Amino acid sequence: MKKIWFFIAFTAVLFSCSDNNRSNNNPNIPNYTISAYLDYNLPTYNNLRYVSNPVFVANYGAKGIIVMKTGEGTYNAFDAACPNQTVNSCTAMTIDGIYAVCSCDKSKYNLYTGLGEKEYPMKQYRVEVSGTVVHVYN
Template sequence: MKKIWLLIVLVCALSACSDNERSNKNPYIPNYSVNLSVDMNLPAYSNLKFPSNGVIVPNYGAKGIIVFNTGSGYNAFDAACPNQEINSCIAMTIDGINAVCSCDKIQYSLFTGLGSKQYPLKQYRVEVSGTVIHVYN
């Protein structure tokens, strides 16, 4: 009997473990392989050195990658609208600290990725080394 309880506890503990804070599954955005390096010394990306600034890097992910300086680190999200079919909208735009979907004008926080609909922005992993931001999945 003790072995059964131990097994149940072990299975529960293992199923609760995750390397992401939230699920990154979205039926509208395919899982494209992303391996992007952004050098903040380049003029196109120099705004990323300052908090609350973001840029969209085209031709990565589904509709481009939004890289955002949170002040305490960097976030990277897919620029595809997370609650729309992939071909129905153009890439999101940045409006201050939010990303705005071109189809329904829903705003998503670039600090959290959350908006007012079911799915949040599709997030990618970020590592920073000096002035280079590496975005990957």
């Protein structure tokens, strides 16, 4: 009987952790097609070799993208547009350590989770790593 309850509890936790697409259904940020290949052997993306060293990449998404290594072989990528402001009202978010800061309202968003102080989290993109290349896409 304990095994059945464990299985039910495990299944509930597993399905409750699924992506609800809240960050990708943000009415403030349009859906742009993203496909960026970032080779961390290049000086521009060298910080992607190290955990907690985010990199801003212009000319992708609504206001650019922010990419950060979060662990061995794992990366996060987010749009640099303020998620709780209209795209035209603010400049790209700035990087402050492991946080992205909105230029309009100074809200901070954690680059490990994309969560911040407001209603919508940062718009997140998918990431794959192959050798020294980090591919950000949607």
